[in-house]
Amino acid sequence: SAHQWQAPLPTDSRGPCPGLNTLANHGFLPRNGSNITIPVVLNAIKDGFNFYPTxxxxxxxKIGLLATENADNFSLEELALHGTLEHDVSLSRSDLSCGDHIHFNATVFATLKNSNPGVDYYNATSAGQVLVQRLAEETILSPxxxxxxxxxxxxxxxxxxxLSVMGNVTTGAAPKKFVQILFEQERLPIEEGWHRSEVPIMDDNFGTLIMAIGKATTWAPSGNIVCPWIRLQ
Ligand code: HEM
Ligand code: MG
Known part of the structure; x- marks a missing residue:
């Protein structure tokens, strides 16, 4: 069918976002990963994930568009411009200063993968703890x-x-298996029982979820002392 998973061809553009890579692997975004306009990406996210253009x-x-010199479209790989959206301390990619900040890295991902032991889901509390743990680990590698x-x-x-796209935006719980397939295979775990959120994901329910993640996260600025900024292509 139109939305069957297909592995990308070597010539297809893929980047640091597991969510958008997955949408391209299922044909919600152009499978070649290029020429993506704002309406195209917003529609793909709505169709694939029931996540509304909030x-x-x-x-x-819009920030993604700043990573390219094109007037109105970007490729998935262009999103890797460091300092626009791409940042250090990712969940599944290493830092640019340590090597490959674009492709999935199983060693980096192990922290999230092994989080919330004893149960079969991740949630806002575990997600918040993972953010803290990743920062501690990465700070050793690149102070x-x-x-x-x-x-x-x-x-x-x-x-x-x-959490919201693979799980339940209201409870914040996402089956570990689904999250792992999203990151590791960039595939929608449909055969494994996933279906897109029945509840539309919007600013209100998503906002409540990210507040809960923030609450579970201790944080202070560190490392390279700069003011927050956005890099332009
Ligand atoms: C990470 C772009 C929507 C899931 C990223 C990154 C970029 C990006 C540039 C790399 C940041 C980094 O880790 O250094 C975008 C844009 C979006 C979008 C432009 C929409 C306009 C989504 C959606 C999902 C998603 C709908 C749903 C699953 C993720 C996740 C990460 C990520 C989980 C973290 C990856 C990691 O830390 O290793 N995104 N994204 N994104 N994106 Fe997206
Ligand atoms: Mg990164």
């Missing part, structure tokens, strides 16, 4: 990493993405 998503898409309130905010939102 203020938050519109803002993310000069960038960790301002901008990076913290983006990281909290991204944790909200995997």
């Amino acid at each position: 203020n938050l998503l519109r803002t993310a898409a 000069n990493l960038t960790n301002t309130v901008k990076e913290l905010t983006v990281r909290i939102v991204e944790s909200g993405f995997y």
